[in-house]
Amino acid sequence: MTKLNEKKTEGTGFIFQMESFLDKYKLPVCIAGAALLLAVPAFGFSQYLMRIFIMIGIYSILGMGLNILTGYTGLVSLGHAGFFAIGAYTSSLLMLRLNVPFLAAMICAACLTGAVGLLLGLPSLRLSGSYLTIVTLGFGEIVKMIIVNWDAVTNGTLGLKNIPKPAFFGVSMTLANNGLYYTMLIMVFLVAVASMAIIRSNTGRAFQAIKEDEMAATMMGIRTMRYKVLAFVISAFITGIAGAFYATLVGFIDANSFTFDVSTLIISVVIVGGMGTMRGMFLGAALLIAFPEVSRSLMEYRFVVYGLLLVVMMRFRPQGLLGWKSQMPYKLSKRAKALLAGKNEPAQTANG
Amino acid sequence: MAEVLIVQQVLNGLALGMAYALIAVGYSLVFGILRLVNFSHGSIYAFGAHAALLFVGFEFGVLPAILLSMVCTGLLGILIDKAALEPLRKKNSVPIAALITTIGVSNIIQNLLMIWFGSEKKAFPAVFNLPMIEIGGFRIQSTQLMMCVVSLILLLVLTLVINKTKIGLAMRATEQNPKAAKLMGVNVNFVISFTFFLAGASAAIAGGLISGYYQIVYPGMGFMAGLKAFAASVLGGIGSLPGAVVGGLVVGVSECLAATFINSTYRDSVAFIILIVVLIVRPTGLFGKKGITKV
């Protein structure tokens, strides 16, 4: 039984080698990575570049949010720009009109977005596949329509200007003092940790079971409807966080900040990176946000390229760039290992 | 006065609805055979309208231009299938892959149109330069009348093709059971290509008609029209031709009534509301059949 945990799943190929390396040197790799990320501002990048880094962070969060829904639960949404908008508008309005501090505004925004996610999730009780996707697409458009027409609250086509920057302990977080960058790092970290916690639990397994075979999941006693709605709520909540942060970064939002193209970009992040992986979201966001900036001449063609990416990925690498399955053994918690060891050698444990 | 306005708007809606039906048919045809909602269909429709605009520029008449655009758009449909979707079928990919592929294709077409033609609205010549017709106090634009007539004829032709021809029989067989059809000697890939051609060609005609009606063309036009047509085909029961017509008419009429009596800014949202209500109340639509869960 103890050998069991060392048993590898398959092969000894490149991925296995890499994973074993990362597993072996987990601590140093993490420290090096964290140090690098923390030290980025020290390299003296221009504000323009710092802003791109922050956008990559925002799209990583957006990717992680949609990943819960599309990557793990298998429900494709084309309306995440709508959630993004609700998050951005709610938090901006709270900050502008009621002087709510950023953190509180962001949490309220995320909760409201989650509640809207609950509403949008309800049709998923009856619909599957492409039908649901169309409803989400319609949802995104309806949100835009409401933003444009609800002048009294959203300021209509004029949009919201001068959205304040977050301030912690009286210090305003800006691009110049790198406060926004560090805020972004913290938020990405928290969202990533929370997503992982959800995925590696009963809930995450239910999501994946639904994606793999909904009927079989039902027959194992999973309340598939409830979990699909939950996936919508979590996904919307995370997207709302990203929206709140985006609004304070750019300082100005209107309906055109949340077009269908934004929804496409979010889903492209998930697909290019690798549906159902966490690592993929960072790579997907980095590639898709950085590439139009790298070559200005490509700017015009960026959405053509996004479209092309979706088509090419689906044909040649549907699992995404980083979408391999781990070849390391299933991660047993310390407690599970202790329990197993205890059952293996009950005499020793009793004596010890 | 109100009655006149209502009737007038209903007539407007019917004309628009027939054109929606032409787009909706494209969703239904492809869905029937591949069980796939073709998200790129709205862009195909926009492509059809732009192709017509381009050919109109060659100045050999509006109608030949639309005909030419039909062929081109039909071929675009085949190209999409051959280049992007057929390889997925060969690999037995999961359904979500085809869905995402059509989203990507839609993005490509729409943005290429934007780059080639510019994203602004461009004038499109009136297709039929005929006078207004007055019947019992109601004025009907001849364009509207012709939209209805042309759409009706085309839908009849489509119905005949599907029900009376050899290729139509092959289409129906493929729809029922692609594997069995293949074993019986039906060239399934040809049937699928043909279906994409029909869907593309009808979308192009709808593009020509609607552009001729509003007399404007722009790359983003396919997005809303595609959604409305999808709502129409879902309302009618996706996969059903008569359903597409009825659905198209309902969406067209309610859109025109809402624009007049509620608020014109909300005219586009009517289709969504219909869509969401239908999907929640009766997902199979008016003419759709209910499937049995197989385990």
Place this chain on the structure above:
Amino acid sequence: MAFLEVKGITKVFGGLVAVDNVTFHVDRGEIVSIIGPNGAGKTTVFNMLTGVYEIDQGEIIFDGKPIHNHAPQEIVKAGISRTFQNIRLFPNLRVIENVLVGTHIHTKYNFFSSLFRTPRFQEEEAQLTVKAIEILESIGLGDQVNNYARNLPYGDQRKIEIARAIATDARIILLDEPAAGMNPQESEELLRFIRELRDKGYTIILIEHDMSVVMNISDRIYVIDHGKQIAEGLPAEIASNEQVIEAYLGGVKKDA
């Protein structure tokens, strides 16, 4: 009162009566087989037992309580779990994760304790993991725990389906043609395994169209054909039942 009582269940699809007034009962610790030619309505019976289909008439009483037309989740929770005719594992999940999905129904920690990794979550999750590993070891797949379900050979996939069903803490396990697609050695091994399950206290209902598979293992057999029940009895009685032989068009004589 029997452990599971099925009284006159009927299912109609459109005009077609798929299952017509079928009645049977299963006692604790029995292996009962439902056999019949392809298309006889056997899987439909399973679908009615497990809540996939609503029944049009009749009653299903499990452990003294009616369960017909309950949601599948409630039926699983009550203690009935199943496998599928064409294997329906979660192919891209690991073997252990497949079995852990089976434990879902009796998991007590809630969403927030998993989000914040509370001690309660950690304790229960560890127990579930150990339980899953133990189940897999008990069916001889202890060395496949980490593998992905899709990589396993056919026979092992069938076993994982059964392991997943066991993980729901089911008391009755419904097996839908478990030996389908297996060679004689494999199905012999599987039958031995099913017998072991029974000896551990599980009650088993087995669907099979190939009579020879179930003859040795079943305590009792019910035969249905065209949705109707045509015979019931001990294996020996069924083997010599004329109606059954007729339904099978002589296929029995060759096998028996």
